[in-house]
Structure formats: C-alpha cells, structure tokens
Amino acid sequence: PDRLDVLSGPGLTRETALQAVRPATPWLKVPASTELTRIGFGSCLDQRFPQPIWRAVMKAKPQLFLMMGDNVYGDIKRPDGAELVDAYARQLAHPEFKEARAALPMLGIWDDHDYGLNDGGAAFAHRDLAGDLFRAYWQDDALPARPRGVHSARAFGPPGRRVQLIMLDTRSFRSAFKSKGKDSTLPGKYAPDADATATILGAEQWAWLEAELAKPADLRLIVSSIQVLSDGHGFERWGNLPAERDRLMAVIERTGAKGVVLLSGDRHVGALYNRPLAKGQILIEITSSSLNRSYGPAKDIRTPELVSELHHAENFGLIDIDWSRRRLTMKLVGMGGEVLDELSVALADLGQQN
Numbered sequence: 251p252d253r254l255d256v257l258s259g260p261g262l263t264r265e266t267a268l269q270a271v272r273p274a275t276p277w278l279k280v281p282a283s284t285e286l287t288r289i290g291f292g293s294c295l296d297q298r299f300p301q302p303i304w305r306a307v308m309k310a311k312p313q314l315f316l317m318m319g320d321n322v323y324g325d326i327k328r329p330d331g332a333e334l335v336d337a338y339a340r341q342l343a344h345p346e347f348k349e350a351r352a353a354l355p356m357l358g359i360w361d362d363h364d365y366g367l368n369d370g371g372a373a374f375a376h377r378d379l380a381g382d383l384f385r386a387y388w389q390d391d392a393l394p395a396r397p398r399g400v401h402s403a404r405a406f407g408p409p410g411r412r413v414q415l416i417m418l419d420t421r422s423f424r425s426a427f428k429s430k431g432k433d434s435t436l437p438g439k440y441a442p443d444a445d446a447t448a449t450i451l452g453a454e455q456w457a458w459l460e461a462e463l464a465k466p467a468d469l470r471l472i473v474s475s476i477q478v479l480s481d482g483h484g485f486e487r488w489g490n491l492p493a494e495r496d497r498l499m500a501v502i503e504r505t506g507a508k509g510v511v512l513l514s515g516d517r518h519v520g521a522l523y524n525r526p527l528a529k530g531q532i533l534i535e536i537t538s539s540s541l542n543r544s545y546g547p548a549k550d551i552r553t554p555e556l557v558s559e560l561h562h563a564e565n566f567g568l569i570d571i572d573w574s575r576r577r578l579t580m581k582l583v584g585m586g587g588e589v590l591d592e593l594s595v596a597l598a599d600l601g602q603q604n
Contacts, residue, residue, distance in 0.1 A: 262330040264379075268386040271338035277389060278355040280314050285407045287573070290354075291316035292566035293361065293475070293515025294540030296323045297341040301542050303564050304350040306587040310568060314406075315354045316415075318515035318538070319361025319475030326366035331379045334366050338387050358388050359417040360400060361475035361516050362486075369486055371424035372452070381422070399423060401455055403462045410604070411573045414467035416459065418474050423452025427490045437549040438484030442492050450494045456501075463505040468602060469571065469578070470510045477514045479523040479535045482550035486516060503528045508601035511536070511578070513567065518545040520565040520582040522558035522593050531601030534593065536580050538567035558582075558591045565590055576602070 280286075290312030295301065307315065324337030341347055362370050366380040374380070378397045385393055385400070392402040401419040405412055425448035430441035451459065463470070477487045478495065488495040502510055512535035523535040541564060548560045561582055570579040576597040582590040 262332050262335065264382070267331060267335045268382060270335050271342070271383050271387045273342055273351075273387070273389065275352075277351070280355045280406060282404065282406055283408070284313065285411050285573070286313055286413045287571045288312045289314050289316065289413075289471070289569045289571075290566055291318055291473075291513050291569075292538050292541045293318040294320040294518055294543045295341075295347075296543050297337050297344055297347075298323070299542050301344060301346040301350075303541050303566060303585050304346050306583060306585060307566055308350060308353050309587055310583065312354065312568065315350075315356045316417075316471075316473060316513065317356055317358035318473055318513060319359055320363045320516065320540075321358050321360065323363045324366065325363060325368060326376045326380065329376075331366065331376060331383060334364070334380060334383055337364070338383060357390065357402075357415070357417065359402070359419065359473055359475055360384055360421060362421065365421040369427070370421060371426055372422060373426065374421075377422060399452070399455055401458065403458075405465070405467060409466065410468060412467045412469070413571070414462070414465065414470045416462055416470065416472045418451065418459070418472065419455060420450055420475050423455060424450050425491065427486065430484050434484060436482070436484035436551060440484045440486065440490045442490055444493070445491075446493050448491050448494070450488060450491055456497070460501050460505060463501060463507040468509055468597065468604070469600075470507055471513055471569070472510060473513045475514065476516050477523075477535070477537055478512050479525055479533070479555045480521075480537070480550070480553070482553040482556060483517075483548070499527065499533070502533070508603075509597055510600060511569070511580070513538070515539040517548070518543060518562065519548040519550075520561040520567070520590065521556060522580070522582075522591060523555045524557055525555050527601070529601065532595075532599055534580070534595065534600070536567055536569075536582070536593075538565055538582060540564060541566060557593070561590045563590070
C-alpha cells in the first residue's frame, strides 16, 4: 500500500505522521574512520518533480552526499503538518531518489521549505513539529535533543586527513529579516538590519559552533542553508544581519580554525565566492542549487566576493580532496555530469600549513 494512505483519514496523529516519514530502510552510513576524498552536495529538491540529476551524482560516486536544505517542499498550512508529512513520504517513495539513497550515504540539514514555512524563522508556530519530522526522517543520532534545533557536527578520517562537517541550523533560532525600502537596487525583498540583538544561530548554537571550531581538523566544511558571503541580492542571506556575519568571521579567526570552506544552497543558482580572513587566510563559499527546481537566470548584482558565473541550470557540487598534495578541487556539476565551474585551492590558502 501507498505510504500516503496515513493521510487519507479524518485526522493525522503525531505518531502516524512520524511513522509515515520514517524510512523503511536505513540511511547508508560513513564510518568515522573513513578518509574522505570526494564529497557531494546539493539543495532544493522537489518531491513532486522528476529527479534525473541523481544519475550524474551516482556516476560521480561521492563517498558522502550532503543535502543542504529544501530537501523536500512541504510548507505547513494544517496544524497536523500533513503537507510536510506528505512531502517526506513522497520523497521516500520517489523512484529516482530511492535509487540514489540506496547507493549514497546522505546527511541533511533543513532550509525553509522542509522547515515548513517560506523564509521561516524562530517565530514559526510549527517549529517543534517540523523538528520532530526532520528527526524521524533523517534518523541522525548526532542531532541535539528536542527542541534545541537540528544542527550537527562530526569528523571523518585520521589526524592529518581529518574532515570536520558542521551543519548549521539557520531556521530554528533566526530573527525576522527587515523588508527593504523602495530605493534598494538589489533584487529580493530584504535589506541589511543593524539590530545587534537580531540573530541567525541563537546563543546556544553560537556557543556550540565555537566549541566545534576549536576541535582539531584539517578541512572544515560549514554548511549553511542560506548564503553567507554573497552581497549581490536581497533574498535570504547572512548579509541581512551583518553583525551575525561579522560574528561568524570573528569566531573562525578567534578559534584559529583553518581549512574552512562554506557550503550553501537555497538560491536556485550555483556560484563560487571568497573573502579574505586574517593573516592571508581566504574563506571560500560554494553555493549549489538547485537539484531539480531551476528558476532561470539570476539577477544578482556582481559584487567583489563573487568569483564565478551564476549557474541557474540544475547542478550539484563536488569537493575532491588530494591529501598527498594538500589540495582541494571544488566543482559545480550539471545534469549531464559536465563541469559548470571549478576552483582549485591549496589547504595552505585556507590557512592550513601542516
């Protein structure tokens, strides 16, 4: 029987909702001892549409694939969250996704449409319900206990070749963004807000992040569902709360964290960005979006941190790690496996001298 038959009755209980989104077969796992040399990532995957990009992803054979948000589209309108339950259940039953899930270990963090509200933040009335569904779907024992968000961190590989993966929750604690005025030239609906009390991560997650960055690692991948460095648009981004973005840069510098790369999604466009940190260290961000929801060419204004073209066609990201040469190659890859953009950097450029 169809997993969606739980929604056919007059009401949906919390337990039947969790049962509907809980995978019948477990997610593949990557042992912590694994030396990672190829990591894939992407965002914006709609369960209602075909998902042919998984063929190219599987052909690339990443050891781990990161789902960076909008992993389903299930904005909640009913108090029982039936729309998000339906979205997760449909995704689990989607034949192309089922094939990919059987072949690829995956880890996820949410963005607004799997949080349950477009552009949603801490004020969302169904935040805890969405969190319960997220936990039931991902079955990830690294997640904090409810209701403290869905951020997570873990490390893979031996010392000298250790990859730290930090998945940020940019929804559960986030303050509202300020609407832009009529004089703004940027596409989008938000403007930078100088309110020093506004937050993206919340106090508890900030303390957790600082503790994680103090741990030893050779490469640190920080996943933010929304873009961090981009200043070329007025959609959701860290630049809407510039004090929070400055705080992120300061935490990286204060902890002495080296080898940091930012991964992001959300924008229905893929691109590469960078900005300088202290002592010659550079911070690179690679945005990959979307897996199957292209919106056409972006209207972002070109600003100095953007170091690539903007790719609106469906795409996913790859990071190849050459540990012997201490070098990373970051790629945006298209539907047919073609490389749309590429950037190669030494770990030394990221401040990692060892």
